[in-house]
Amino acid sequence: MTNEEIKAYFTTVAPSATFDETGEWLNVQVEPGSWKALAQNLRNSILHFDYLFCLTCIDWKTHFSVVYHLSSTTYRHTIVIKANVDVVNPEIETVSNIWRTAEFHEREVYDLFGVKFLHHPDLRRLILTDDFEGYPLRKNFEDPINMIKL
Amino acid sequence: MYTQTEIIKDTTVNGSEGELVINVGPQHPATHGVLHLVITLNGETIKKIEPHLGYIHRSIEKMCESLSYRQFIYVTSRMDYLSSHINNLGSAHCVEKGMQIEIPARAKVIRVLMSELTRIASHELWLGAMAMDLGAFTPFFYAFREREMINDIMEETCGARLTMNYMVPGGVMYDIHPDFQQKVKAFVKQFKEKVTEYDDLVTNNIIFQNRMKGVGILSKEDAVSYGCTGPVARGSGVSCDIRKIFPYEIYDTVAFDEVLETAGDSFARYMVRVREMHQSIRIIEQLIDNIPEGEYQAKTKAVLKLPKGEFYSRVETARGEFGVYIVSEGATTPYRIKFRSPGFSNLSALEHMAKGSKLGDLMATMGTLDLVIPDIDR
Numbered sequence: 001m002t003n004e005e006i007k008a009y010f011t012t013v014a015p016s017a018t019f020d021e022t023g024e025w026l027n028v029q030v031e032p033g034s035w036k037a038l039a040q041n042l043r044n045s046i047l048h049f050d051y052l053f054c055l056t057c058i059d060w061k062t063h064f065s066v067v068y069h070l071s072s073t074t075y076r077h078t079i080v081i082k083a084n085v086d087v088v089n090p091e092i093e094t095v096s097n098i099w100r101t102a103e104f105h106e107r108e109v110y111d112l113f114g115v116k117f118l119h120h121p122d123l124r125r126l127i128l129t130d131d132f133e134g135y136p137l138r139k140n141f142e143d144p145i146n147m148i149k150l
Numbered sequence: 151m152y153t154q155t156e157i158i159k160d161t162t163v164n165g166s167e168g169e170l171v172i173n174v175g176p177q178h179p180a181t182h183g184v185l186h187l188v189i190t191l192n193g194e195t196i197k198k199i200e201p202h203l204g205y206i207h208r209s210i211e212k213m214c215e216s217l218s219y220r221q222f223i224y225v226t227s228r229m230d231y232l233s234s235h236i237n238n239l240g241s242a243h244c245v246e247k248g249m250q251i252e253i254p255a256r257a258k259v260i261r262v263l264m265s266e267l268t269r270i271a272s273h274e275l276w277l278g279a280m281a282m283d284l285g286a287f288t289p290f291f292y293a294f295r296e297r298e299m300i301n302d303i304m305e306e307t308c309g310a311r312l313t314m315n316y317m318v319p320g321g322v323m324y325d326i327h328p329d330f331q332q333k334v335k336a337f338v339k340q341f342k343e344k345v346t347e348y349d350d351l352v353t354n355n356i357i358f359q360n361r362m363k364g365v366g367i368l369s370k371e372d373a374v375s376y377g378c379t380g381p382v383a384r385g386s387g388v389s390c391d392i393r394k395i396f397p398y399e400i401y402d403t404v405a406f407d408e409v410l411e412t413a414g415d416s417f418a419r420y421m422v423r424v425r426e427m428h429q430s431i432r433i434i435e436q437l438i439d440n441i442p443e444g445e446y447q448a449k450t451k452a453v454l455k456l457p458k459g460e461f462y463s464r465v466e467t468a469r470g471e472f473g474v475y476i477v478s479e480g481a482t483t484p485y486r487i488k489f490r491s492p493g494f495s496n497l498s499a500l501e502h503m504a505k506g507s508k509l510g511d512l513m514a515t516m517g518t519l520d521l522v523i524p525d526i527d528r
Contacts, residue, residue, distance in 0.1 A: 023461075024247075024462060050375070051374050053379075053471065054462075054473055054475060056488040067475075073389070073390070076395060099375055100377075100499075103498065104494065105494075105495075112211075126203055126204070127204035128207070
């Protein structure tokens with residue numbers, strides 16, 4: 001499906017979404033509050049985005065962007081969904097019940113960025129130890145013992 | 151973290167059976183690296199698998215934020231060290247995409263040749279190691295005999311046997327060694343002669359087949375939902391070969407088939423990898439006598455600066471889809487970099503695949519997932 005058709009779909013189900021077409025794929029900025037229902041829609045509707053191939057987060061210092069790369073194994077179209085969350089209390093609904101791969105990816109983002117995924121079945125640290133303090137991929141993270149900066 | 155084996159008090163209704171929690175790893179021969187699985191058993195049946203990751207987490211993504219666009223490629227060799235060429239290629243590709251560098255035809259062919267040799271080497275190692283997990287030691291030597299030839303070819307041209315760092319933005323670092331073509335042809339000849347031995351020894355072995363068939367079943371829908379890629383997903387009938395669906399370099403001009411199996415069990419994943427080796431040989435045969443003359447590297451500036459924006463490139467490694475996501479603010483270092491590693495997503499399906507099966511079958515399931523732990527931990 002073309003970007004225009006996908007955009008037309010978004011204007012019907014999520015009128016507040018904004019688009020950015022400068023990159024390789026269509027970027028859609030969505031409200032974190034409406035994301036869960038929208039995700040369910042994207043998975044089950046005619047667009048059939050059944051494959052979440054990348055889930056990550058970007059620290060913009062003023063806010064976090066949670067980034068979802070979605071693709072369809074039937075139509076081969078790809079979009080990038082972005083949801084901005086607050087830097088003090090970052091929270092967003094989980095999509096692990098829609099795309100099972102999100103369960104691990106969300107745990108990783110929680111571990112390294114501290115973004116809380118609400119209603120996640122098992123939100124614990126995945127890579128770092130349970131008693132680790134801080135979130136290493138945040139821009140303000142400093143580790144005096146193991147300096148990564150060159 | 152669990153420090154010792156403990157017997158949890160039974161919570162089932164009849165109260166006659168206890169649940170046993172055991173640790174597989176972090177140092178276990180079948181995990182091929184430091185993966186720690188905490189497994190809850192009821193008798194011999196797996197109730198729950200909980201992977202504990204991070205034993206070799208190096209925070210590569212954070213590290214890359216302070217490395218230049220030329221330097222960060224070297225770190226990617228240390229993720230999936232068996233597909234290091236292809237990881238390098240994906241990273242170099244992403245930088246080229248951002249800089250809009252057109253790479254010479256010669257470099258493209260060399261890159262594809264190297265990628266396919268890497269794929270064969272990786273599958274050879276997997277074949278030997280997986281057969282060893284299931285109790286057959288000889289296939290390991292057979293597979294390493296051929297793999298050694300590839301390592302020698304790599305050593306001559308790239309100067310390294312495992313972490314090659316041969317791909318650079320704009321092409322490849324050096325031209326190929328004068329003996330390259332002749333040695334690759336010798337390898338192809340040897341491989342074609344000897345590959346029947348694998349089939350006699352492993353594929354057609356009834357003990358091996360009985361341990362693989364019907365074990366660790368993953369349905370097509372689940373494979374997509376868990377984000378599985380590579381031979382794991384193709385064993386379940388998901389068409390996901392990036393070389394076919396989003397061709398990069400010259401994959402759209404060479405003839406090869408995307409290998410698909412539909413059974414979704416361990417044997418299907420096994421067959422996908424074995425058949426993929428033949429397809430890689432097919433690609434190599436088409437290209438080895440047709441390496442175009444010319445430059446092997448495009449002219450690039452000494453210091454690379456990506457324009458502001460976001461760039462994503464996807465390549466097909468031996469384990470599946472490898473993605474590089476660069477967020478650039480226009481500086482000489484990336485603002486944020488994310489590596490989408492195939493092993494991470496494939497591992498997430500392990501519990502689903504192994505739940506309800508016997509502990510002994512876990513080795514077959516894990517063997518055909520082909521996990522490389524540094525790729526998962528990053």
